[in-house]
Amino acid sequence: MSSRNLATANQSARERVDAARALLANPLLTAAQSEELALVRLHAPALRGTFKTLLGYNLIIESSFARLVKGPISPDGPARPARRSDSSAWTPVTYTHLALLCAALLAPGTGEQTLISALIDQVRSDAATIGVDIGDTLPERRALVTAVGHLIDWGVLTETDGTATGWSERQDEALLTIHRAVLPHLLARPLSGLAHSDDLLAGDPALADQPRRSLRRKLVENPLVRREDLTDGERDVLSRERSELTRMLDEHFGLTVEVRAEGVLAYDPGGSLTDIAFPGTGTVKQAALLLLAELIDSGQLPGRKTKADLGIAAEWGEVDDALEKLTDRHRRAWGSALVEQPLRLRDGVVALLVDMSLATADDTGLVVHPAAARYRPQPVAAPATRAARRLAGQDELEFG
Structure with missing residues (x-):
């Protein structure tokens, strides 16, 4: 293969990886993500095969x-x-609003554009027929606009004239363009034949006999896969086919596999796939990182509790005390809104750690998984004094 052909092949491979990662991070790509969509369409056959065969x-x-x-x-x-x-x-109410909005947008006779006031009137009318009351107070309008904003972010709706926020705050009119072709594909599976909404979340029974595929799914979807959450078949695949698994995830998705005693992490060194940047900027992420350090340090004390050997167990009172100390220490740097609302800060920190699979929460408190130790900030050594550097140089002369 000539150098030009090799360069072309390498470029094509990188594009396919970028397109696959874009789809994993954002399973619905529309004109709102035009560059990523163009890349996916360019490599459509290869991507269809990759996702179908591997996952x-x-x-x-x-x-x-x-x-x-x-x-x-x-x-x-x-x-x-x-x-x-x-x-x-x-909240469940917001999900209800989203479902009603989608139904209204799919209703017969709905054109390519609609006024937001007409759309909301239709939603309220549909809600009334099923016994759901949606009023016209400011909080209720804001709740509706939260769902509308989600459809705008997805590219299902476009604000052609005016904004949805303007309607919620001042009832200013807005013209929305509807991209109807996307609407039928928002749900992962059709509703026909389902007896209950829980059936939408039911697991795939076929995966029980496909440990390779189920393991790959877990690794590309979850920030951390704990070893205790793997089935016997998945642990066997991880043990016997680790090299092949590592190669496949790197080749097709640009992921690096890190296997330790406590579990498996498949991460993107560039950060473009990860939907949660951690560590990162912002009060909640900084507080979460520092809280991990506090709890891990306390977990090294003799007699420290663990929970079923799954990690360090901290009661809610202990979590609150640690966050209070961190807040006092970093009050000037952290956002005042969260500093003045400790329960809101705690909720944000806990939600982040649970989303990252670094902790679990129950009524009694928080359990920090051992894998969280990889995020523990390393101590920063003070620079050596001039005398120490001179002494080190003398030692090298005497023993070199």
């Missing part, structure tokens, strides 16, 4: 969107709720 995922690619249809979430993986701009998880 059992279907990839739908149309002229205006690409939709990676993933399997049901792993029951042992962290929950990933939709979140507001302040990182708080959606």
Whole structure:
């Protein structure tokens, strides 16, 4: 192969990896992510084969969107709720609003554009028919606009004139453009034939006999896969086929595999795949990182409790005390809103650590997984004094 052909092949391989990572990080790509969408369409046949063969995922690619249809979430993986701009998880009411909005947008007679006031009127009318009351107070309008904003972020709606926020605050009119082709593909599976909403989240029984595929899914979806959460078959695959697994994840998704006694981590050294940047900037991420250090240090004390050998167990009172000390120490650098609301800070920190699979939470407190030690900040050594450097130089002369 000539050097030019080799360079072309290498470039094509890098593009396929970038496209695959874009789909894993954002399973719905629309005109809002035009560059990523163009890359996916360019390598459509190869990507369809990769996702189907390695993960059992279907990839739908149309002229205006690409939709990676993933399997049901792993029951042992962290929950990933939709979140507001302040990182708080959606409530059931917001999910209800989203479902009603999608139904209204798919209703017969709905055109390519709609006024936001007309869309909300339709949602309220549909809600009333099923016994759901949606009023016209400011909090209720904001809740509706949270769901509208999610559809805008997905590229299902575009603000053509005005903004959804303007309607929620002042009831200013806004014209929305509807990208109807995407709407039928928002759900991972059709609703026909399902007896209950829980069936949408039911696991795939076929994976029980496919430990290789189920292990790959866990590694590309979860920040950390704990060894105790692997099935016997998955542990056997990890033990016998570690080299092949490492090569495959690097070749197709650009992921580096790190295996330790406590579990497996498949991470992207460049950070472009990771949907949660950690460590990172912001009060919650800084507090979470420092809290890990505090709890890990305390966990090294004699007689420290563990929970079923899964990690360091800290009661909620201890977590609150540690965060209070950290807040006092970093009050000037951290956001005042969170500093003045310790429970809100704690909720944000705990949600982040649970999403990263670095901890689990229950009614009694927090259990920090041993793998969290890799994020423990390393002590910074003070620079050597002039006398120490001179002494070190003398030692080298005497013993060199």
